[in-house]
Amino acid sequence: MDTANTQNMTVIGEDVEIVGSVKCSSSIQIDGKLNGDLTCSGKAVIGSGANIKGNLNVDAVSIIGQVNGNVTAKDIVELKASARMNGDVRGKRLVVEDGVTFVGKAEVNPSGAATGRPAPAESKPSAEPEAAAPQGDRDDDKKGGFFGKK
Numbered sequence: 001m002d003t004a005n006t007q008n009m010t011v012i013g014e015d016v017e018i019v020g021s022v023k024c025s026s027s028i029q030i031d032g033k034l035n036g037d038l039t040c041s042g043k044a045v046i047g048s049g050a051n052i053k054g055n056l057n058v059d060a061v062s063i064i065g066q067v068n069g070n071v072t073a074k075d076i077v078e079l080k081a082s083a084r085m086n087g088d089v090r091g092k093r094l095v096v097e098d099g100v101t102f103v104g105k106a107e108v109n110p111s112g113a114a115t116g117r118p119a120p121a122e123s124k125p126s127a128e129p130e131a132a133a134p135q136g137d138r139d140d141d142k143k144g145g146f147f148g149k150k
Helices: 003-007 135-142
Strands: 009-012 017-019 022-024 027-030 033-035 038-046 051-053 056-063 066-068 071-073 076-079 084-086 089-091 093-096 101-103 106-108
Touching (some): 022 027, 089 093
Parallel strands (some): 009 027, 022 038, 027 038, 033 051, 051 066, 056 076, 076 093, 089 106
């Protein structure tokens, strides 16, 4: 982060716990707890000691701590090595470092254009008939498969 952005950054310390939504027009760093949504038109930094229980709607975000909620960013989502993310992520770019715990779905769209969501893979009809499996495999299945052979 350059020094011009750090001068306009709001910092919420480790000893602060906020219950409710936070909205800001500049950048923000949260090192404490937030039980509510964060809306930020700047960059958000979720510090190593931070614990967020809510959704994030930001321009860009760097997550080092814990987030339980969905993240939507206009630009980049960075999940640093110690991050624990439990929720869906949506943004133009996504960076995931080794060591991250991420439970959720990610939608990365570099063009930023709104797209319709494709149907999940399991609900799409199969274009290939089941005959794609070798004939011998199907006969083995009828006899109990590999383990059913004597």
